[in-house]
Amino acid sequence: MTVASASNPLSKGDHALKIVDDVASAIGQQDPPGGNIEGYGPVGQNVVYLEKGTNYSRTGPHELGHSSGLAHIKDLMETLPSGKTRPYTTDSFPGNLMHQSQDMNSQGQPAAGYSIESFQVKEMYRLYKAGALNRGRQQ
Ligand SMILES: [Zn+2]
Structure with a gap:
């Protein structure tokens, strides 16, 4: 990790974290x-x-999760054994990186943490293999 500057510009494959x-x-x-x-x-x-x-x-890893194609947990759908679907909630996957910082579970406790699930790793890998990630825009 380095600080980008005029003498150390970003190259096409670099990932930039802009603090604003x-x-x-x-x-x-x-x-x-x-x-x-x-x-x-x-x-x-x-x-x-x-x-x-x-x-x-x-927040850094959470946003890198988004840039890697991961959505918020509460925006994902769960498929039940019956085949029906329903949205996951802030009670799903306690401590997951892709809960928002302000998300509270039904017990009023923070839902967010640092863990990720195997389905999230598989989704990032699927998008990577499909060429959907690392498209190089750094503005
Ligand atoms: Zn987010």
């Missing part, structure tokens, strides 16, 4: 009412935005 004062304005969005966008990792791109002062050790 305000992620929302850096990506042309607005913070949600009562909330704050702490990070942004566009799928398949090589740049991740982190807000100055955020929890870099968790």
Whole structure:
């Protein structure tokens, strides 16, 4: 890991973590009412935005998860043995990296952590093999 500069520019395969004062304005969005966008990792791109002062050790890997094609747990669907589907919740996969920092489980405890599941590793690998990742945009 190095700091990019005029004398050490990014090369096409590099991944960039940009630390900015305000992620929302850096990506042309607005913070949600009562909330704050702490990070942004566009799928398949090589740049991740982190807000100055955020929890870099968790938000950084979380956003890299997004840029590697992973969605928030609560945005995924679970397939039941009957074949029906239902959304996962903040009670699913306690301590998973892809819960949002502000997600609380039904017991009122933080849902987020650092773990990932084998299905998430397989999804990143599937997208990598399909050429959907590391597409080189770093702006
Ligand atoms: Zn996220």
